[in-house]
Amino acid sequence: MDADDSEYWNTTQVKAFSFDDDILTTQEILAIGQRANLSSSQSDSEGFLSSGAAKPLLPLSSLVSPKVLDLILLAQSGKDPPSKQPKLADSEETVSITLKRLVLGRPCSLHTHRSLKSKTELLDGAVAIGDGNCIISVVLFLIQTLNKKLVYELLSARPTALRHYVSFLQSEGKITELTDLLTMLGRSPEAAMYQYQHHVRAQGNNVDGLLRKLNNLLSNHFNQPGIDVNQAKIVTNYIKFLEWQKCAAVTALSNKSVMECLSHCCAHHWTETAGKIMSPLTLSQQQQITPLQYDWVVLNVHAKLKNWEIVESIFTRKDWFGRSTVSSHIPLTMVIARLHELGSSRRLIATFVNKISNTDEKLQIATHFKVHSVVIETLAKQKDRQGLVNYKMALNPQSEEYILAENTLRTPSIKWKN
Incomplete structure (x- = not known):
């Protein structure tokens, strides 16, 4: 192959096509030929300027008939002629x-x-x-x-x-x-639940309209034989909740969840007794809120309001011997972590840390949350002099905790084991 041939194959602008793609029509073939002629005409124009002679351009359709083009295309595709080709x-x-x-x-x-x-x-x-x-x-x-x-x-x-x-x-x-x-x-029960979800999402602030639709849905679908009891219970409880919201008539509680309404009652109606519409206990009993959920809402509401005395009175009880014990359905470590996160006083956190029965766990939690008084007291009870000395070195000199650690180390009644 000489240089001219090599230059042609490297510079040609004619785009190749694959017969593996969708079948091309005769019009598409003609269009390819016209683009090729156009490219050729541009090249010839440049030659005309240099040589002064113009080459005549002929359209592809004048050289090859559409029928011949169809046959060429058919031959390239490897398929039989139309008369022999089955319908697809x-x-x-x-x-x-x-x-x-x-x-x-x-x-x-x-x-x-x-x-x-x-x-x-x-x-x-x-x-x-x-x-x-x-x-x-x-x-x-x-x-x-x-x-x-x-x-x-x-x-x-x-x-x-x-x-x-x-x-x-x-x-x-x-x-x-x-x-x-x-x-x-x-799948009628599933269809009923989709209707329930749709009504709840689409109703907006129209409590009366939503109550009417849900009551109809409850009687027509969820009270029928074979319906899942738990699903019917969900709809029934939500209807009761909407009726509670309607009686409460508090605009701020519109479209709020049960937990958000419970938070509102804890913050603004804490002293109301059970039986009154806005009492936290009334809402909790009506909506069957679990003790764990109730304690968690109460803890967060009063801790955020800095009502530390209420928090302590709720979660601590006196036993028969007058000793203070923790009474909470929340794991004690979670209570301590949440109090620390919400900025509780060291004294209140120390009160809860001291209720941990396992000594090693108590020392670990007290060290993690920097409850220094509990750490010092626990190390003293373990008679771990070296551990207390090391802990004192990490404290700020002349601080209250530092002085407490020094005084503890000087206590003559403690018989240190190391």
Whole structure:
């Protein structure tokens, strides 16, 4: 190959195409020929300027007829002539091309698939690919062109497609279609729960309207035989909660959760006794709030308000011998950590740390939260002189804790073990 040939192959602007892609039409072939002629004309124009002679340009269609182009294209594709080639309307190859275009986002017409076999193959192919958008496009096409009952039967046999379609209906807020689908599939309790969730999300501040819808839903769906008792209990409790909000008539509590309303009652109606509408105990009993949840809300509310005396009185009790003990459904270490995080006094934290029965755990927690008085006292009880000396060296000289450590080391009644 000489230099001229090499330069041609390196510089040509004619774009090659692959017959492995979708079949090109005659118009596309002509367009390629016209681009080639245009490129050639630009090159010839430059030659004209230098030589002063113009070369005549002929369109590709004048050299080769469209019929011949079709035959060339057919020969290159390796397929039989049209008279011998079988129709591909419902073939596997047509389904694969359609799915390919759907996945790549290319325009395509699903309506070329008219037979049930072809439509079923489309759905199975979309499920096999696993592309959610592709699955939804096929399912919506089936909904448009097939009997709805037949589509639901196809979806029930394909859990992946059904799951995508249920999520689509839920995200689009098409609660009627979703309810019909699940009911026809024998999943009425699930359909009722979707209706419940939809009403709660969509109702806004209209408590009366939401109460009316939920009461109807409770009587028509959740009170029927076979319904999950726990689901019915959820709806019943929420109706009671809405009735409580309506009686409370506090604008700030609109659209608030049960825990947020309990926090409000603890902060503003702490002294009200059980039985009164705004009493924390009344709301807690009505909504079946667990003791752990109740203690956690009370701890956070009063600690944030710096009501340390209330916190201490709630979580400490006197036993039969007059000794103070911790009474909380929250693990003691969590109470200490939360009090420290919310800026509780050292004295109150020390009170709770001292209630830890395990000595090693108490020393570890006291050291972590720098409750120096408890650390010094615990080391003294262990008669660990060396440990106390080392701890004293880490304290700020002349501080109250430093002086306490020094005085403890000088106590003659302690018989140190080291």
